[in-house]
Amino acid sequence: MPERADDERGQLSLSLVEAAVGLVFVLTVAATFGLALPEPGTTEAQLDTYATDVATIVAHERPADGDGPRMADIDDRETFERERETLERRIDELLPDNLLYRMETPWGTLGVEPPASVRTGGATVTIPAGTVTVEVWYG
Template identity: 40%
Template structure:
């Protein structure tokens, strides 16, 4: 539908009245608040999934040293002697027997430790290995066999 604007003006002004233009004016828009809520929900779910799927935290160093000391003590207590009994049991028979077997006991206690770790083994009849300094991180365990109890300390400088 077109209208004439005054007699001097030869210009016609037309308005569209077809169905396509009517439909575009009636079309609604998605609320910005809804879009923000959806994005925020996705962000929260992504963060939660990140925490849920993250690898477990490594064991603390103190737990690791305790575990290493326990493993070393188990090895020392389980190594058989030449005839009967264990190497630790026969080493504890006397201080002379301990001195004769000290190197082997230290070797067995150090066998499963990572490089850089030190081990100290103490019994009532003797000791082998360097004692840990006061500033060192230390893990400690006890190995007990008939006639002997040994304290095994694993430490890092």
């Protein structure tokens, strides 16, 4: 048997290496999509969390002037109407752009009515004048 020179070693085909790398890439992407799917019921839980956060913050957050909780300052419909824009702006800041909301207070409502066909999340907090209920959904 003749001896092989060092420069005559066998080499792996470059196209075979490219195919292996491509296969690993495709499998990685497929696994990522498969693992990233949310569990059933996750949407409702996430919506409930958003609603709870909004209800709690809006009901208990101090206004910019620092004079007591915002909702506690509102004691009639006239004050509610005067604060409406500020409340709507604050809720818009708290929620992601793809969520819509409806907030019911003892003095009136903010936001829009949710369509019957959407899943919603909700939360209720108690304030001195009654309850504040927030409903959120993907819009």
